[in-house]
Amino acid sequence: MLPADPTQRLTLQRRIQEGDLVIAYERHDHMKAIKVTKGSILQNRFGVFNHSHWVGKPFGSKVFSNKNGFIYLLAPTPELWTLVLSHRTQILYIADISFVVMYLEIVPGCLVLESGTGSGSLTTSLARAIAPSGRVCTFDFHEQRAASAREDFEMTGVSSLVTVGVRDIQGEGFPDEFSGKADAVFLDLPQPWLAIPSAGKMLKPDGVICSFSPCIEQVQRSCETLKLKFTDIRTFEILLRTYEVKELSTEVGEVDEGISFRSPPRKKRQHSTATGKDSVATTVMAKPCSEARGHTGYLTFARLKCLA
Missing domain, CATH: 3.40.50.150 (Vaccinia Virus protein VP39)
Structure with missing residues (x-):
């Protein structure tokens, strides 16, 4: 039974139906609103997606294209x-x-x-x-x-x-x-x-x-x-100031002059006595986005x- 509040239907784990509006999510800065219509397709860089395959799936589902690329089908929340x-x-x-x-x-x-x-x-x-x-x-x-x-x-x-x-x-x-x-x-x-x-x-x-x-x-x-x-x-x-988070791989002694931010390394650097070389360390870095909205x-x- 659907809730009395119609806006709650946007966020409940109900199944996608024909005629529903879904948000096709590729990445955080690339989304598209689509009305689900049987027989229609969505075509993008990941391949061809058939709307008919979406019907019956819950919002938040990961769906695949003919090329095995994928997108997420999200509910059209106000955000x-x-x-x-x-x-x-x-x-x-x-x-x-x-x-x-x-x-x-x-x-x-x-x-x-x-x-x-x-x-x-x-x-x-x-x-x-x-x-x-x-x-x-x-x-x-x-x-x-x-x-x-x-x-x-x-x-x-x-x-x-x-x-x-x-x-x-x-x-x-x-x-x-x-x-x-x-x-x-x-x-x-x-x-x-x-x-x-x-x-x-x-x-x-x-x-x-x-x-x-x-x-x-x-x-x-x-x-x-x-x-x-x-x-x-x-x-x-x-x-609003947003940050981008990246994983970087570096060797001991290597310095990237372009990075002006620091955080503790996720993995410690280790020295190999057999080769005499430093192993690669993975570090999580965060810095302000260069194109922040003003x-x-x-x-x-x-x-x-x-x-x-």
Whole structure:
């Protein structure tokens, strides 16, 4: 029996069915979202993979091609979906998303308002956070983007938790039906200060707002508007630094000038008295990735003032 929470189906060890969305994983930086269709194939550098062979296998399975190459079939969790979705706009990535969910204090049962929807990267994570009884109401002024987002939410299994509306929140504000009912509001707009007064009317007492802006000038103007009805105003910039880990084989006395990092050797070097030569040692090394993602934007949070 499937769980009441539709987002839990993405991570349970259930069997892949025809029509499911799977993430074909080659390596951590090379993945692809695929809809399973009997009779269809996936062809890549590892060979040809038949979709029909995937049906009935549990998510996480390792499947082989006609050339004995392999990939993994993973469930489309919000984390993986963020890495493979179609970019209709600039998106939020995992570091920013996790911070937003925590600081907006989003828990199951919350009502969250979002503008704009964009590519839906954050929306998918918000849906999982508020499941099974909450709701995410997201708005985008661009009708085609909103329609594409609805299709994506249907594919990823969160459509029952998300309502997508077409509306210019900067010009019209949020619909009055949400007045005083929202637990949290998220804004990703070019002029967020225009939507902040409406967001304040939507929030419950002590509710939290977050605005994402790529430029510090947007942050400054937003903060000036937030001061009127909000308190505890804070801005953060999330910088994620990743490391690559490699195994290196060296001989005693050999020095690689290109390596600027050190770690204890996994195997000790040994000297052979028979040959008079040093044996090869394997060492695990770690260093920062040369192409680390830098600045994405600023996250400004504020809490609605409670009137005595």
